[in-house]
Structure formats: C-alpha cells, structure tokens
Amino acid sequence: VALDGGRDYEIVIGAGLLADAQKILAERFPGRKLLTLCDAGAQTHLPAVLKKDALILEEGENTKTLAALERTLAWILDHKPDRKTMIVAFGGGVAGDHAGFAAAICLRGLDYIQIPTTLLAQVDSSVGGKTGINAAQGKNLIGAFHQPRLVLIDTDVLSTLAGRQMRAGYAEIVKYSFIGDRGFFDWLSANGQKVLAGDAGALAHAIATSCAAKAAVVAEDERETGRRALLNFGHTFAHALEAACHYDRRLLHGEAVAIGMALAFDVSRRMALCSAADAGAAIDHMQALGLKVHIRAIGDFPPLTADDLIGLMGSDKKISDGRLTFILCRGIGSAFATQDVAMDAVREALISSLGA
Ligand SMILES: NC(=O)c1ccc[n+]([C@@H]2O[C@H](COP(=O)([O-])OP(=O)(O)OC[C@H]3O[C@@H](n4cnc5c(N)ncnc54)[C@H](O)[C@@H]3O)[C@@H](O)[C@H]2O)c1
Numbered sequence: 509v510a511l512d513g514g515r516d517y518e519i520v521i522g523a524g525l526l527a528d529a530q531k532i533l534a535e536r537f538p539g540r541k542l543l544t545l546c547d548a549g550a551q552t553h554l555p556a557v558l559k560k561d562a563l564i565l566e567e568g569e570n571t572k573t574l575a576a577l578e579r580t581l582a583w584i585l586d587h588k589p590d591r592k593t594m595i596v597a598f599g600g601g602v603a604g605d606h607a608g609f610a611a612a613i614c615l616r617g618l619d620y621i622q623i624p625t626t627l628l629a630q631v632d633s634s635v636g637g638k639t640g641i642n643a644a645q646g647k648n649l650i651g652a653f654h655q656p657r658l659v660l661i662d663t664d665v666l667s668t669l670a671g672r673q674m675r676a677g678y679a680e681i682v683k684y685s686f687i688g689d690r691g692f693f694d695w696l697s698a699n700g701q702k703v704l705a706g707d708a709g710a711l712a713h714a715i716a717t718s719c720a721a722k723a724a725v726v727a728e729d730e731r732e733t734g735r736r737a738l739l740n741f742g743h744t745f746a747h748a749l750e751a752a753c754h755y756d757r758r759l760l761h762g763e764a765v766a767i768g769m770a771l772a773f774d775v776s777r778r779m780a781l782c783s784a785a786d787a788g789a790a791i792d793h794m795q796a797l798g799l800k801v802h803i804r805a806i807g808d809f810p811p812l813t814a815d816d817l818i819g820l821m822g823s824d825k826k827i828s829d830g831r832l833t834f835i836l837c838r839g840i841g842s843a844f845a846t847q848d849v850a851m852d853a854v855r856e857a858l859i860s861s862l863g864a
C-alpha cells in the first residue's frame with residue numbers, strides 16, 4: 509500500500525504464515541518490543557512469540573468502549589513503552605479498531621501491526637487506517653486515522669471461524685466486485701463457494717483482490733472525501749438496519765451490508781440506472797451463497813415501516829449538508845455516489861424487502 513509521505517506498508521497474505529511469525533516480524537522490525545492486544549476469540553491462534561506480552565480483550569463490541577480502552581492504555585503504559593514499541597492488533601475488527609486506536613493515541617502514536625483473524629477484518633477493517641471505538645451517541649464516533657506498518661493475514665486462522673461470520677466477511681468481498689470489478693464478480697461466481705468453504709487458494713485470491721481494491725481507494729483518498737465513499741456501497745441501508753436491531757446479535761455488520769447492497773441494486777434498477785439482469789445476477793449470487801438479501805429474512809426484526817427505516821438512514825454520520833449520499837450503480841462493477849436519489853424508489857425497494 510503506497511500512501512503519501514512515505515507511509516507505505518506491506519500486506520502479507522498466505523496460509524500458515526503465523527507459524528513463521530517470529531521470523532516475519534524479526535526481519536521487518538528487528539529489536540522492537542511488541543505489545544499484543546489479543547481478541548479472546550482468536551487466542552488459540554496467537555503465536556508463541558506474541559504470547560509473552562499480550563493482553564486479552566473481551567469478545568464483542570464491549571471492547572470498543574472508553575472503559576475497555578482505559579484498561580488497555582493502562583496496560584500499555586505499565587509496560588513503559590517508548591517510541592520504538594509496537595502494538596500488535598490480533599483478532600477481528602473489534603480488536604483491530606480498539607488496538608489501532610490505542611496505538612494512535614499512546615505517546616501520540618505508536619507504530620502498530622494488524623494481524624486480522626476474521627474474514628471481515630482480513631478484507632476490510634485491517635486495511636485503510638480507520639481506528640476507533642463507539643460512543644453512547646453512535647458507532648465509531650471516537651477514533652483516528654492511523655495506518656498500520658504491516659498487515660499479516662494468515663488464512664489458516666479462518667478454520668475456526670463460524671460460518672455465519674464467514675458469510676458476513678464474504679459480503680465485503682463481493683462488495684469490491686460490485687463497486688468496480690466486474691471480472692472479480694465473474695471469478696467469485698465460479699469460486700465463491702470455495703472461498704466460503706475455506707479453500708486456501710481461493711481465499712488467498714479473494715483476500716488479496718479485496719485488500720488491493722481497498723488499498724487503491726484508500727491511497728487515493730485516505731480521509732474519505734471522494735472515492736473512498738464508494739466503499740460504503742450498501743452501507744447507508746446497512747447502518748439503518750443495524751440501528752433498527754440495536755447493533756445486537758440479530759444482525760452482523762456484513763449481513764446488513766449484503767441486504768443493503770441488494771437494496772442498492774434494487775434502487776438502481778428502479779431508477780433505470782442499472783439493468784434488471786445485473787441487479788438480478790448480483791442478488792442471486794449472494795443468495796446462492798447463503799447470504800440474506802431481504803430484510804424479512806432477519807430473525808426478530810422489529811416491526812418498522814419503510815419510512816421508519818428512511819428516518820434511521822438520516823442519522824448516519826456520512827451525511828453532508830443535511831443530504832443523504834447514496835452509493836448506487838450502473839451495473840455490476842460501476843458504483844457511483846450521488847445525492848440525487850428518487851426517494852420513491854428507495855421506499856419501494858424497502859417495502860419489497862420488508863415483504864410488507
Ligand atoms: N476500521 C474499519 O475500517 C472497519 C471496517 C469494517 C468494520 N469495522 C469494525 O469491525 C468490527 C467487526 O469486525 P468483525 O466482523 O471481525 O467482528 P468481531 O471482531 O466481533 O469478531 C467476530 C467474532 O469472531 C471471533 N473471532 C475472531 N477471530 C476468530 C477466529 N479466527 N476463529 C474463531 N473466532 C474468531 C471474535 O472473538 C468475535 O467473537 C465492527 O466493530 C466494525 O465497526 C471496522
């Protein structure tokens with residue numbers, strides 16, 4: 509990943525990389541003290557070299573709170589870090605966001621390494637430098653941009669990840685194809701099942717393509733003024749659905765994104781921006797791989813109307829000048845941002861997805 513000001517960093521992907529963690533880290537960061545913040549759910553994969561100085565973080569969003577961050581900062585400071593100390597973020601997106609933010613604010617910024625252990629973290633949250641925690645007022649409202657020095661992705665750790673989490677991560681993978689890579693969509697159509705089944709070769713290709721797509725967008729637009737917004741394809745809807753479910757276990761982020769992308773395709777089709785064939789192919793692909801594509805498929809979804817959901821969309825932080833920005837598409841592989849959206853099309857897509 510090439511960023512301005514010489515802040516380039518490397519993303520290393522492979523099966524079984526963690527067995528060589530000691531060598532990989534010593535080669536790149538000789539003599540540097542490493543303090544590891546480890547997701548409790550990924551603890552079994554923590555290599556010996558990182559075990560001696562590791563703090564275990566509780567699983568789940570509770571780790572993205574100020575209280576949890578305070579404990580982490582105290583633990584880091586008790587280890588008397590200096591400017592050469594590095595933080596290792598080992599775990600899913602929760603651990604990565606928390607640890608990256610701790611690194612960003614400790615001694616005004618410590619270097620850190622991302623070792624993502626969920627599919628979602630491997631293809632999305634570990635790349636791009638967004639770190640942070642949640643506030644009572646909303647998710648991810650306290651944070652900083654802080655790029656890692658290295659992202660180390662071992663696909664073997666996914667062998668213990670629940671199928672539901674794999675599918676949630678897959679939603680973010682197929683998102684990159686929808687945004688700008690029709691060829692990748694064709695590849696996923698043939699190989700998506702292998703990715704979900706944990707085939708090492710298929711995973712490595714899907715993850716590498718996803719990271720490259722994200723890195724390219726981030727390099728161009730680190731702070732999300734333009735192109736980076738395309739990464740939010742499906743996300744305006746997704747955030748409304750997640751808020752409706754109070755961000756609890758009913759709906760994982762990636763699950764919300766899959767439904768959100770299906771809605772974005774449906775709105776694009778209704779506005780005659782995208783062909784029915786492309787919208788259908790995109791939605792069918794997700795459904796064929798076991799991803800939910802309709803709001804009515806969410807278990808225990810609250811009894812909300814389309815207009816309630818539109819109201820929830822308005823509370824998204826990615827709103828500028830009081831107008832909602834939607835990411836729509838002209839077909840698979842060509843997404844674009846617009847504030848010019850037919851609210852009737854949005855309402856109809858939501859009504860159809862709710863099954864009301
Ligand atoms: N910074 C960004 O750019 C960015 C992007 C997308 C999402 N996020 C954030 O990421 C978070 C979601 O991340 P997530 O989907 O990885 O969820 P998560 O971090 O909660 O992980 C999901 C579950 O899997 C467990 N786990 C982790 N690795 C495992 C493994 N190898 N085997 C078995 N279990 C394992 C975790 O302990 C947890 O229980 C959200 O907080 C979201 O806001 C950040």
Ligand SMILES: [Zn+2]
Pocket residue numbers: 632680743761765
């Ligand atoms: Zn997302």
